[in-house]
Amino acid sequence: MAEILYLPWLSYAMEQPAQPQSLFLVFYILLLGSMLWAIRKPKRIRAWAYLFNGPSIVHCEYQKSRGQPFEIYAPDVRMVFVSSREHIKELDNAPDAVLSLNGAAKHMLQPVYTMNGFNWFDRRGVEGVGFVRTLRTLLTNNIPQLLPDLGVLTRTCWAELLSKQETIDGTTLAPVYPMMMNLVVLLNGRSLFGEELIKSESFTASALGYVEETLLNAEIVKLFPKPFAPFVGGLLGYFLNSHKTFFESLIPMTEQRVKERDDRNLGRTAPERADCIQWIMETAPKQNPWSAERVIYELMAIWFGSVHILTTTIVYVIHDLCLHPEYIEPLRYELDTSYQEFERTGQGLPLLDSFIKESARLTPVESMSVRRCALQPFSLSDGTKVGVGEWACAPSGAINTSAEYYHSPEEFSGFRFVDPTILSRAQGASVPAARQSKSSRLTDVEHSFLVWGTGRMACPGRYYASAFMKLVIA
Template identity: 65%
Template sequence: MDSLVLLSLLAGVLSWCFVSGIGKGRGLRAIAWSSLFPLSSSPTLTQTYPAFTFSHFVTPFLRRIRSWAYLLNGQKIIQEGYNKSKDEPYEVLAPDSRFVFVSSPKHIKEIDSAPDTVLSLNAAAKHMLQPVYTMNGFNWFDKRGVEGVGFVRTLRTLLTNNIPNLLPELRVLSRSRFSQLHAEFSEKHGPDHSPIYPMIMKITVLLNAASLFGTELARDDAFLKDAFGYVEETLLNAEVVKLMPSFLAPIVGGLLSSGLSSHKSFFAKLLPMAEDRLKDRELKARGHDVPNHADCVQWIMETAPRANPWSAERIIYELMAIWFGSVHILSTTIVYVIHDLCLHPEYVQPIREELETYYHEFETTGKGLPLLDSFIKESARLTPVEFMSTRRRALKPFDLSDGTNLAVGDWACTPSGAIMRDERHYPRATEFNGFRFVDPELLSRIGRQSSFPTPQPKPSKLTDIDNTFPMWGTGRMSCPGRFYASAFMKVIIGNIIMDYDCKLVEPDAPRWMTWRSAMIPREKTMVTFTPRDRSKMKDGKSAL
């Protein structure tokens, strides 16, 4: 990921040297200055161009400098804005966007209730990922639902209902792959030493491929390598393109996309599967017997608009978008949970006891394991993958009730990381309390209440949607795949807890870097995984 920073900063230097847009002011002077230093109005002020003064030169220059500072200090800037805002909207500038952050329930509801034709999640995702340059030429619509929203039913209903069928296989795959990687990394880095981020990424890619595409592709090592590379290439290339001046973006994006080997191979290997499924659908309609499939390829095809059925290519484009989001978020969240298990080992034993007793029930239903659930949620609260949530990009001008204006292209969003560290929502907010969200009665029953504080006024689950825990977004567009994500993470983390004792090699060393609003794990962070003696487990056995 260090290459992401270097190349993106290089892109920044280039875009600083070239014109980034004109026509925002009146007259030649305004055009020149607005091109070199695009102004973004403060949330409640109308932008004007007064007579030239010294401040007229300095102010846009400083604002431009501050927008570039966002790249490396985005989380700090968002947090500082939140601390000063007193729940009022505030703006943060980036080189390519103006963000308006809202945190009050009233303003969050206004954003969530705005029509998709005005504030669009699709348009925000399109800007983030630059799919025309990073997803094999796919350029989705800015407006949600133009081609159907079958992916929502696929993730929220079909995939969620299939979780109990997936979990036994995911458990087996997780254990075998972890054991394999543990041996490989131990040989390379020293006894029991593993770079945690690359390790978890590879395990996530394997298990996610089995869930979304089926076991046949998941057994293809070349496909898994391309699936892994696709995520890395998307992150890197999208960042470079976003930092280019608008007139250079198509040129640079085209050059970059021509070299995306993983994207091309990933697409090429998925395409025959989608074509075969479409043929099977035609055969089934004629009365022939065809194989039954329970994976996202099948579900995306079945939930696509019937009036205008999707081609095999269009099905794969949808899967590529789902794949990127799931692999990136899942792997990063799991890495931070492992970090916290190393830093807070007092939680390991009660979670192990829960796994020994209740894992089979979890695997049967896809629900449960409240101690592990709470630990993951607390880890995600204090080390969120993203400091920003509820993203919407303005397709039309939009005004909040207090008069704050979003121009076309501006973003509305919530400062999720700051909200989740607010003492008003989380007593002792900066302290790690792994069982913060557990029902105190449960801790009392297992004799753990005196050992672990539960400062929250009421228990909650990782998958709960709430304005004070916006990890999954908020309102009507909250993440439809969160139930799958929760179960997926519990399988991998549960296996590690049951099979290994883990310890950070350098617990005081930096474990992540920040880029924009994201926290990206450092690839060189090492964890020792010492195999446990399973014969000493409770009753000498475990459901895992």
């Protein structure tokens, strides 16, 4: 996460109204002062360099490490990177009370200041992880029911967004990222919240703002000394308050669902629902049912995790389609012959699946994965130590371009993961020189492709994310 520059923050600040603009300039000056104070020590100089050039630093250290653990300092945390199968498995096997995914997420997102004041990650350990079953089982099982409606929404919304763009000499000039962000917000809103809320422009605006402001707020708060965090986070949360609007927009519908749940428990008739609000309520603790507010906090966490990564990954795929137009004909042929089956089952489209995976391999949203925050001192089998509050993680971006795992690793080969027998039947496609010896799917979790994490903590929503991306790109 700490891989963005200061200049985009300043640019963002200048687009805000006068009062928030002044606030951001104050923060900007304070951060520069913090940098000047911190760089008196060589180790701190390297830590601040990570903020500006994190992916390259990780890749360089990975190359030098030869499979052994290595450390990198960011301005806010020391990180121990591991890349061997054995060490990654050690991270996965460590008890949650020792190495915590939630602890790393809490540090990354600063939920006290970005999730309407609720420390979601602390409460999850106490109240269970019903959201995992919501995403892994209930949402996944309902993908075939969601796809037809999402397909109609995609075509309608994309045509509307294009119609608003400037056209010069018959060519439409389309800013892909903001358009795709709007589209993903609309479609994800339909999947998670149903049809009613997405009709409200104020809701969709706050849902979009919540994602963007969470990233910005959390990055700024993390870079200040801990004693300043409540002051800085509080001010940012006051002026950048889409999270409050988003929360309040969800209250009426969620309170209605709570009432329907109580009616069912009393034997009364209540409507049947099929969306994430309902599924979270069904998987919440039975002995102490969650309130409407508690359900909303869970939704806010799921919402953030789904919108940002989906949008960015799809945009990179669109860029790669433009850079490699030779793939368009075989992909369109696959869609012409197989899309209806995909929409009916949520499965299939192996050529498009491979193209998305190859794009994500070479342009991952983040350069690290398998993040764990040490809640207790932890040692790897080789003696490498991770102190309390420090991170253990894997250099997924560097692994993605390692010759140890990929033939011609720097080359874009859109069909490298497809079974050759499938390619031989695909119109306009040929078996590429740069391909894997074993075919695989986008949703597969493996040591050489850590986009989804690993082991028992692998992303439970990856099947939905895969189907979602295929639908939009198709």
